[in-house]
Amino acid sequence: MFSVDTYQRRRATLRHQVKNGVLLFLGNIDNPINFEHNTYPFRQDSTFLYYFGIQQAGLAALIDLDEQRTIVFGDELTMDQIVWMGRQETLREKCAGAGVGEVLPFGLLTTYLSEAVNKGRVIHYLPPYQAYNKILLHELLKQPITSLTGSVSFIEAVVAQRSIKEEQELEEIEKAVEVSVEMHLLALRLARPGMREREITNAIQHFAADRGCPLSYPPIVTVHGEILHNAYQQNHLREGQLLLNDSGAETALGYAADLTRTFPVSKRFTSRQREIYDIVHMAFQRANSLLRPGIPFKEVHLHACESLVEGLISIGLMKGDPKEAVSHHAHTLFFQCGLGHMMGLDVHDMEDLGEQYVGYTSDEPKDTATFGLKSLRLGRNLQTGFVLTVEPGIYFIPELIDMWQSEHKLQEFINYDKLRDYRDFGGVRIEDNFVITDDGSRRLGPELIHTADDIEHYKAQHA
Amino acid sequence: MFSVDTYQRRRATLRHQVKNGVLLFLGNIDNPINFEHNTYPFRQDSTFLYYFGIQQAGLAALIDLDEQRTIVFGDELTMDQIVWMGRQETLREKCAGAGVGEVLPFGLLTTYLSEAVNKGRVIHYLPPYQAYNKILLHELLKQPITSLTGSVSFIEAVVAQRSIKEEQELEEIEKAVEVSVEMHLLALRLARPGMREREITNAIQHFAADRGCPLSYPPIVTVHGEILHNAYQQNHLREGQLLLNDSGAETALGYAADLTRTFPVSKRFTSRQREIYDIVHMAFQRANSLLRPGIPFKEVHLHACESLVEGLISIGLMKGDPKEAVSHHAHTLFFQCGLGHMMGLDVHDMEDLGEQYVGYTSDEPKDTATFGLKSLRLGRNLQTGFVLTVEPGIYFIPELIDMWQSEHKLQEFINYDKLRDYRDFGGVRIEDNFVITDDGSRRLGPELIHTADDIEHYKAQHA
The missing domain is CATH 3.90.230.10 (Creatinase/methionine aminopeptidase superfamily)
Structure with missing residues (x-):
């Protein structure tokens, strides 16, 4: 990862560009080869990498511009998983490296977004290219899968920023x-x-x-x-x-x-x-x-x-x-x-x-x-x-x-x-x-x- | 591929097991790494390989037990694609190697299945593990994604057959x-x-x-x-x-x-x-x-x-x-x-x-x-x-x-x-x-x- 202030600075720039609503970032999962648990090498989504830098499957993040919160959603390993996969840096530790202090279980993402939608706030998201993220967005935003084309102001802000290399x-x-x-x-x-x-x-x-x-x-x-x-x-x-x-x-x-x-x-x-x-x-x-x-x-x-x-x-x-x-x-x-x-x-x-x-x-x-x-x-x-x-x-x-x-x-x-x-x-x-x-x-x-x-x-x- | 009669024999055995309805087989596509056209190495779905043997992304097949048809759905390369990807064995040729003479454009799969459903016929399918096939089944069968658990008689017949190795x-x-x-x-x-x-x-x-x-x-x-x-x-x-x-x-x-x-x-x-x-x-x-x-x-x-x-x-x-x-x-x-x-x-x-x-x-x-x-x-x-x-x-x-x-x-x-x-x-x-x-x-x-x-x-x- 780059230094913690890299990610903080990048997110600050982005916040100034979009101004209000909730910016939603969906990370990648492990893509199956021929059955669910036989998977290709993991590659994090690039925009997620750019703003959060965390290379772990099964994460989402949001920047709530109205309530000034930045949250990573994801689950810590259970004891069963530690037995199977070994003890690792915790998600909370990884998030700290990206300057994010608020970490919530992945399951709470739906709750958070429903509440935001109920308050009439805009959820900005990027065009999904992974089918599982299309399904997730479909469930989160209650929109037909074919209509999930992304939020133009969010896309434009990300493109403007990522185009100029540091x-x-x-x-x-x-x-x-x-x-x-x-x-x-x-x-x-x-x-x-x-x-x-x-x-x-x-x-x-x-x-x-x-x-x-x-x-x-x-x-x-x-x-x-x-x-x-x-x-x-x-x-x-x-x-x-x-x-x-x-x-x-x-x-x-x-x-x-x-x-x-x-x-x-x-x-x-x-x-x-x-x-x-x-x-x-x-x-x-x-x-x-x-x-x-x-x-x-x-x-x-x-x-x-x-x-x-x-x-x-x-x-x-x-x-x-x-x-x-x-x-x-x-x-x-x-x-x-x-x-x-x-x-x-x-x-x-x-x-x-x-x-x-x-x-x-x-x-x-x-x-x-x-x-x-x-x-x-x-x-x-x-x-x-x-x-x-x-x-x-x-x-x-x-x-x-x-x-x-x-x-x-x-x-x-x-x-x-x-x-x-x-x-x-x-x-x-x-x-x-x-x-x-x-x-x-x-x-x-x-x-x-x-x-x-x-x-x-x-x-x-x-x- | 194995010989043409291998695939014909395997499908014949399966037809005798399930008896009626339409057996649907969804092949795999190229899974994206970090954007749609940057993809992992292709791996065909194993059940599709077992009954059809064709290693090509973007295919589906069905065995219509009631109307005694076996069809592969997929698209031949366009001239543009030949310019980009080179001339290859046609899909029709590959299907001939699997003993399938009927090849239809992928887009006709929806039509075929809607007509079958309208006639009150059962569509048997296997549990999808690729998110894009969950979306496809959701669209084809008009069922919620979470309810797509597969058809037990079809699953059991496939398992019985694939368990005993030739x-x-x-x-x-x-x-x-x-x-x-x-x-x-x-x-x-x-x-x-x-x-x-x-x-x-x-x-x-x-x-x-x-x-x-x-x-x-x-x-x-x-x-x-x-x-x-x-x-x-x-x-x-x-x-x-x-x-x-x-x-x-x-x-x-x-x-x-x-x-x-x-x-x-x-x-x-x-x-x-x-x-x-x-x-x-x-x-x-x-x-x-x-x-x-x-x-x-x-x-x-x-x-x-x-x-x-x-x-x-x-x-x-x-x-x-x-x-x-x-x-x-x-x-x-x-x-x-x-x-x-x-x-x-x-x-x-x-x-x-x-x-x-x-x-x-x-x-x-x-x-x-x-x-x-x-x-x-x-x-x-x-x-x-x-x-x-x-x-x-x-x-x-x-x-x-x-x-x-x-x-x-x-x-x-x-x-x-x-x-x-x-x-x-x-x-x-x-x-x-x-x-x-x-x-x-x-x-x-x-x-x-x-x-x-x-x-x-x-x-x-x-x-």
Whole structure:
């Protein structure tokens, strides 16, 4: 946990933002795998972590703005549970560490909220993403499950606060990046023809776990880099292929990192692979150079797209004017997704609270219709203290190429003939994590090698 | 998956048992970690696996006994999803592998069930353990969430069928045991003073993952073997301590193993550790020798308890007549839990369906009041084809000893004075998996060393 005044200060800021009513925070429980008591590793809800820091299943908390009380609801271990699970720090002790003196049995939450509702007071809550918290809210608030969309003023206050990272949060994220950099170097050293993708995943997971870090999301480790969310990782690595590794660690306090590198299974890139890699790398650098307070991230995204198009024109896969190509979204045949997203206690930070609040504003809402832009999670003006990923890529997706070609789509910008040779190329992505600073941005954590030369050099050294 | 006729045959057997109404099977979805799309590794519901074998999130199935239809409800990937997740075997293809020709979009499940309900037909369902399936059932059946306890005739038919393992299921369980035995040998080789418990867990998890096996439950790897469900694994192993390793793998088809060994961190047991170990080992062998069709497992449990008491008397920790001590539950100061449980597609097989159906019968219900027996998951008469664990142990729990001693509890059987020296001893458990055969039982999978001599010998060889 951070220091006790961290949590007190964060809650004080929040209280000033929302002003009245009751702010309700629901923690997570242990999620069942295949029966109630066989459970996945526990992960506390990130907003609960942010304001209370207590990593224990089965808690709720509230800040009563009208009556100026802050209460954690949860149950101490019974003697039976101590026999089974061992003596542990009590809940009361944990709450003291978060600066909360009032601890009540979980069962009293219903009573407290019913009384508040009866007095005509507003219960503010956040959009539930765990089904058990939907049921709990349904029971607490007597509302249909489908109508539990959250309280906008509460959501906006939390997003405003969590978006600007404190110095100690940046340090945590840098710790996460540090472990992740080591994971990526390990993958670079391990990868060789004949291995299965899954073996790389298992090794980096083991490495992170030994450092006390779970992974911040299910890693994508694949020779099919063009499959953006590839869960199947049974392929054998083959000579001449590229391996894409998108993986990151999470610190004990819950802060995420999210890095991607793409590198040859064998020692060297082929000349074609290096061409595509360098194009992605150029776009990556272009994007990074633009990061600064005030610029809309959507603009950074479009600049990166233009850089990709310039590169693709230079090798004959695209044609025409780069700006015009981007304005027609012709780049989305190769770069179907967004340039990046906010990152913090969640790898897609605050995704549970709603992209319309986190990545966009009501003045500049998301384009939810256009292929490409509809997958851009972050579009708003950047501010000092935002932490985000930059992750351009080029992906040759056979199904998409076939579809576009059959429609002769944007053929003024795409050389479909030449593209035939790249059908089985796969995909390349490069991704790092940045914090926006007053005068630009800073890469978080130690630098992980990212030029084609450096990668080949590292592979040669560790062959 | 098993062969198509496996699933057809299993469903045919079930149809004959329940006879009319609609049998509803809800599959699992991807459980969220900290936001909806950041998810834990998928695990299909075990009963769904048993009758349909399809490992895909977001499915339901039904067997309409009145109209003689078997339908899987689920959605094929959209083009957008193929772009993101890659082309995969279609749902229709997977269903063909389970012998199901009728596949409908998931959204039609509500329609189908409403029509069935309107016709006055019974919808049979199993007790939901996933909150999202509670919500789904609540919406489908228009019943309050708290009243969704399941259909007894359906539960009983499933339990009767899943309790008797087929030959091919035994082969799967033996594969799980085989990987688990290797995990345990790895732990024996790795453990040394200075390591943390968690590092052993990480290494065996990595080992299993490389063989395509998740773990069948969160491993308990601890120098505090007396803590029965120990999640905290940050202790450093020290010279002279015992390490308890309770862990098992699950095969790709979902079958579990569940093994425990307790061994010295350093090369040799102390003489006191060996005494306790040998007592547990005697009880383990006594229990195994009694396994046969027709014997109530509760009786096997009580024989094992008696064996433990005999041993504890021999070293002066208990006194009096062993049988009498057991009848007064005096052994529960040292052995607080049950001797074993059913095992199969779940490590506690079918625990979601209800212990009263799986481990007990209405004629011989569970003793839910008595400390010790209330934790015995299996009490009923054994039958050929049952698969179960045998896992006696001795646990010195300081909190429990203090409580009993302060009450002078059962002091005619307990030497509290002598016990003082064992306060910090920890705990010992030995656990293997057995199938009940016509003439007794058979240990499943390759034998894992279990005598104190063998363990010391193995440690010496791999030092």
